[in-house]
Amino acid sequence: MTHKALRIIPSVKSEDWREILSDLLTDPEELLNILRLDISKKPPSLSALTQFPLKVPRPFIDAMEPGNWSDPLLLQVWPSKEEEMTPSSFSTDPLQEYKFNPVAGLLHKYQARVLLTAAPHCAVHCRYCFRRHFDYQSNTPSRKDWGDTLEYIKNDQTIKEVILSGGDPLGISDRQLLWLIRELESIDHLDILRIHSRIPIVLPQRITPELITIFDQTRFDVVMVVHCNHSQEISENVKNALMTIQRSSVTLLNQSVILAGINDDTKILKELSHTLFSHGVLPYYIHLPDKVAGTAHFSVKTDKAIQIIDSLKKELPGYLVPSLVQEKPGESSKTRLV
Ligand SMILES: *Cc1c(COP(=O)(O)O)cnc(C)c1O
Ligand code: SF4
Numbered sequence: 001m002t003h004k005a006l007r008i009i010p011s012v013k014s015e016d017w018r019e020i021l022s023d024l025l026t027d028p029e030e031l032l033n034i035l036r037l038d039i040s041k042k043p044p045s046l047s048a049l050t051q052f053p054l055k056v057p058r059p060f061i062d063a064m065e066p067g068n069w070s071d072p073l074l075l076q077v078w079p080s081k082e083e084e085m086t087p088s089s090f091s092t093d094p095l096q097e098y099k100f101n102p103v104a105g106l107l108h109k110y111q112a113r114v115l116l117t118a119a120p121h122c123a124v125h126c127r128y129c130f131r132r133h134f135d136y137q138s139n140t141p142s143r144k145d146w147g148d149t150l151e152y153i154k155n156d157q158t159i160k161e162v163i164l165s166g167g168d169p170l171g172i173s174d175r176q177l178l179w180l181i182r183e184l185e186s187i188d189h190l191d192i193l194r195i196h197s198r199i200p201i202v203l204p205q206r207i208t209p210e211l212i213t214i215f216d217q218t219r220f221d222v223v224m225v226v227h228c229n230h231s232q233e234i235s236e237n238v239k240n241a242l243m244t245i246q247r248s249s250v251t252l253l254n255q256s257v258i259l260a261g262i263n264d265d266t267k268i269l270k271e272l273s274h275t276l277f278s279h280g281v282l283p284y285y286i287h288l289p290d291k292v293a294g295t296a297h298f299s300v301k302t303d304k305a306i307q308i309i310d311s312l313k314k315e316l317p318g319y320l321v322p323s324l325v326q327e328k329p330g331e332s333s334k335t336r337l338v
């Protein structure tokens with residue numbers, strides 16, 4: 001890997017990420033105006049907007065192709081009328097997560113690791129989100145409630161890894177993040193800190209030298225799992241952010257969701273793996289979408305998903321093929337389908 005040291009890594013555009021985060025686009029008409037699309041052709045669903053508002057960071061819009069209703073990035077954020085069809089097998093909590101929620105903000109579902117909802121919000125609202133009905137506001141600990149969460153982790157020696165997850169954990173300030181990491185570091189049996197975030201993809205300006213310093217200085221082994229579904233999401237700024245993370249001590253992985261009309265295609269996933277790898281990211285999981293109300297139009301049949309991953313296996317080295325997984329309530333791990 002010595003040639004890496006010779007690469008000149010341009011820094012991510014220095015626009016302040018907090019400003020971008022406080023100026024998220026929420027108006028459907030404004031989004032379509034930017035993309036030069038006519039709202040009367042495909043009006044948004046008002047009920048979908050009420051249930052789960054539109055929310056998109058502007059750098060993600062910059063990566064969309066104007067004039068294209070089928071743009072794979074637009075489809076991930078557009079509150080379409082198709083959200084109104086909900087087959088009876090779809091529910092608001094298909095994973096029955098409430099059963100694994102012993103204290104506010106903590107899910108303990110699998111051995112040796114717990115998941116914390118460290119932030120009340122995400123920077124983007126992905127229409128396929130399996131937690132779109134999750135009440136983050138009442139499930140994100142305040143500083144005071146963190147006492148109970150930390151106590152729970154302290155009292156269970158089997159927990160080795162803490163996963164900071166959605167709402168997006170990189171949406172909180174460096175100061176808050178550092179406070180939380182310091183608290184976790186004081187728990188001796190923890191070794192690994194994992195961060196699941198879509199922010200490096202939708203708001204790459206968040207990856208600042210200060211953030212990287214936090215990860216480089218902690219005693220934890222840090223794993224960052226970014227969430228990227230399509231190579232078009234990997235803009236110049238995203239490339240720079242990923243390369244900045246890769247040059248730190250952080251292990252960088254990607255997880256995707258297989259989504260009808262967006263990436264349910266061997267060629268698209270092959271390109272995604274290649275593009276991610278050339279910026280230091282290895283594929284981890286590709287999820288079959290969960291049966292969440294409002295997301296039926298993104299569903300991909302299990303057989304079709306398996307076929308796509310089988311073709312990927314033929315065309316790519318093993319380390320560039322993500323595991324196709326599904327979450328089944330009551331299982332002790334995610335279920336690998338291929
Ligand atoms: C997905 C998930 C994890 C992590 O599972 P891995 O297979 O280790 O990636 C942990 N906790 C919960 C609640 C999860 O949903
Ligand atoms: S970033 Fe993740 S948790 Fe947040 S809306 Fe998108 S899919 Fe859901």
